[in-house]
Each structure stands twice: as C-alpha cells, then as structure tokens.
Amino acid sequence: MTLKSSLPARLSRGECILGATLLIPSPHLVEMVGHAGFDCLMIDQEHAPASIETVEGLVRAADAVRLPALVRVPRNAPEAIMGVLDLGACGVVVPHVETEEAALAAVRATRFPPEGIRGLCPSVRGAEYGGTTWATYSANVLDQTAVIPIIEDREGVRSIDRILAVEGLTAVLIGTVDLAASLGVPGQVTHETVCHAAETVLESARTRGIPVGMVVYDGRELKTVDTWLKNGVRLFLLSLTGSIVRMLREVRSLISP
Numbered sequence: 001m002t003l004k005s006s007l008p009a010r011l012s013r014g015e016c017i018l019g020a021t022l023l024i025p026s027p028h029l030v031e032m033v034g035h036a037g038f039d040c041l042m043i044d045q046e047h048a049p050a051s052i053e054t055v056e057g058l059v060r061a062a063d064a065v066r067l068p069a070l071v072r073v074p075r076n077a078p079e080a081i082m083g084v085l086d087l088g089a090c091g092v093v094v095p096h097v098e099t100e101e102a103a104l105a106a107v108r109a110t111r112f113p114p115e116g117i118r119g120l121c122p123s124v125r126g127a128e129y130g131g132t133t134w135a136t137y138s139a140n141v142l143d144q145t146a147v148i149p150i151i152e153d154r155e156g157v158r159s160i161d162r163i164l165a166v167e168g169l170t171a172v173l174i175g176t177v178d179l180a181a182s183l184g185v186p187g188q189v190t191h192e193t194v195c196h197a198a199e200t201v202l203e204s205a206r207t208r209g210i211p212v213g214m215v216v217y218d219g220r221e222l223k224t225v226d227t228w229l230k231n232g233v234r235l236f237l238l239s240l241t242g243s244i245v246r247m248l249r250e251v252r253s254l255i256s257p
Contacts (some may be wrong), residue, residue: 007040007068007090008146008170011211011234016225019070019237021215023048027061029240034065042070042237045084046095056087056125063088070146076102078117081109086124091146093173098155100162107168110145112138146170148213148235152178157197160204171235172205173213174198206232217242 010017019040020033025048033041043050043058050058055071062069071084072093081092094106108116118141123130127137147168151157152175164172176189176198185191205212213235216222222236 007070008144010039011146011171014211014234016229017235018222019235020240021072021237022058023239023241025050025054025058027057030058030061030067030069031065033240034062034067038067038238040068040070040090042072042093043084043089044072045074045080046072052083052087055084055089059084059088059125070148072150076106076109078105078109081106082118085110085118085141085145086121086126088126090144091148091170093148093150095150095175096153096156096178097149097151097163098153099159100166103149103163103166103169106149107147107166110147111142111168115142148173150175151201152176153182154179154197157200160201164204164208164210169210171211171213172201173215173235173237174201175215177215202231202233211235213237215239218246219243 007017017039019042020038021042021044022029023044030041041062043055045055059069068090070091070093071089072095073080073084076094076097081094084092092106092110097103097106109118110116112118112120122134122137148171149163149169150173151160151163156163157179176194179197180186180189180191180194183193183197185193188194202212211234212232214228214233215237217239219238225236228236
C-alpha cells in the first residue's frame with residue numbers, strides 16, 4: 001500500500017501535487033502520464049465511457065508506472081465507490097456534493113464497518129487477491145484511501161462549512177464549470193460570481209487546513225502556480241484532452257495550409 005497511500009499522505013503534508021484527468025480510457029495515455037513524472041491520475045467515469053472493466057485496466061496500467069489512480073465516480077453511490085476501490089484505486093473523487101450528509105455518505109462508502117458501510121471481500125484486486133492480510137488491508141483502507149468531494153453547485157457553496165467539517169475528507173475539489181452553470185453564468189468560469197463562490201470554498205478549506213484541488217484546462221495557467229498555492233490550492237489536475245488538442249492546434253498554426 002506504499003504507492004496507494006502516497007497521495008493522501010502527501011496532501012496531508014501540504015505538498016503540491018500535479019495530476020492529470022483522463023477522459024480517454026487508454027492505458028497508453030496512463031503510462032505516458034506516469035512516465036512524464038506526474039504525481040497522480042484521475043480516471044473519469046462521470047464524463048468518459050469508462051465501464052468498471054475499463055477502469056480495472058486503467059488502474060492496472062497506473063500501477064505499472066507507479067502512478068496513484070483516483071477515480072471520479074459517476075455518482076455518490078456506495079456500489080460505485082466500492083467497485084473502483086476494490087479494483088485498487090487509491091481514492092475517489094465524488095461529484096456534486098451539496099450537503100454534509102452527502103459528504104458523510106461518501107466517506108462511509110469507502111470504509112468498512114463499523115466506521116462505514118463498504119462491503120467486505122478479502123480476495124479483490126485491491127487486497128492483492130488475498131495476498132494482503134485482512135488486518136493490514138482494512139487498516140490501510142481506513143487511513144489511506146482518498147475521499148475528495150467536488151463542490152460544483154450553489155448549494156454546495158452555501159453548505160461548505162458543514163461539508164468540510166465531516167471527518168475523513170482528504171481534500172476538496174472546486175468544479176468551476178458546473179459551478180458557473182449552477183450560478184446562472186454558464187461557460188463563464190472567471191465571472192465574479194464564480195470567483196466569489198470559489199473564494200468562499202477556499203476560505204473555508206484554509207480555516208480547516210483542508211487541501212484544495214482544481215482542474216487546469218490550460219497548462220499555461222500553471223505559470224501562476226505560486227498565486228494558487230498562496231490561496232490553499234495543493235492539487236492541480238491537468239486536462240489531458242484539452243492539452244492535447246491545444247498542442248495539436250499550435251503545431252497546425254506553425255505550418256500554413
């Protein structure tokens with residue numbers, strides 16, 4: 001579990017983590033992210049065509065290049081969360097968390113009884129098919145599984161203090177795209193209303209010492225990383241698809257058609 005536990009441990013120490021979001025379910029891309037020296041990967045099941053069988057192959061590819069793999073599950077449901085953790089994912093990113101009850105439900109879905117409601121099976125891939133003792137596996141699950149809610153709705157911002165008071169959260173991710181839509185300014189992620197809402201989340205997280213994450217759609221934004229670090233952001237997730245398309249367009253622009 002050394003690899004699996006490295007992400008929560010590093011975030012708890014306040015380290016800056018660079019990850020990538022994966023919407024194209026390709027193990028080759030996973031390997032490239034690992035070879036490029038990234039700290040983690042977020043496999044997307046909410047917006048990408050990634051079945052549970054596909055996720056298993058992607059997690060296996062991540063393991064091969066020693067890349068901790070988070071999974072953004074399609075919904076905040078115990079079976080969705082348990083499934084990817086049993087495969088060996090190091091944690092879950094949970095969309096549209098709007099209340100403390102939803103945050104608590106996400107945490108409990110990652111933990112075995114009595115702390116949670118996750119089903120027990122000692123023979124899953126995450127437990128090395130039974131090669132890890134149950135005592136070790138269950139202890140690691142309790143301490144080393146990342147749980148990261150996404151705040152991307154008006155109600156989530158209103159409830160942020162209560163949400164972040166829930167024990168067991170590793171970090172919190174601000175989803176500015178959905179948040180903009182929820183606030184009535186779709187597509188305007190830099191609108192003052194969105195920025196104010198994001199600052200509300202940042203301030204609440206700073207008060208509680210909880211790391212904040214954000215998706216970076218343009219790698220050039222990372223040139224201002226010091227500003228984000230001062231605001232409490234520690235987890236940066238680069239959009240692979242956006243970066244690839246942008247790079248291809250830049251190359252295309254160098255040669256006139």
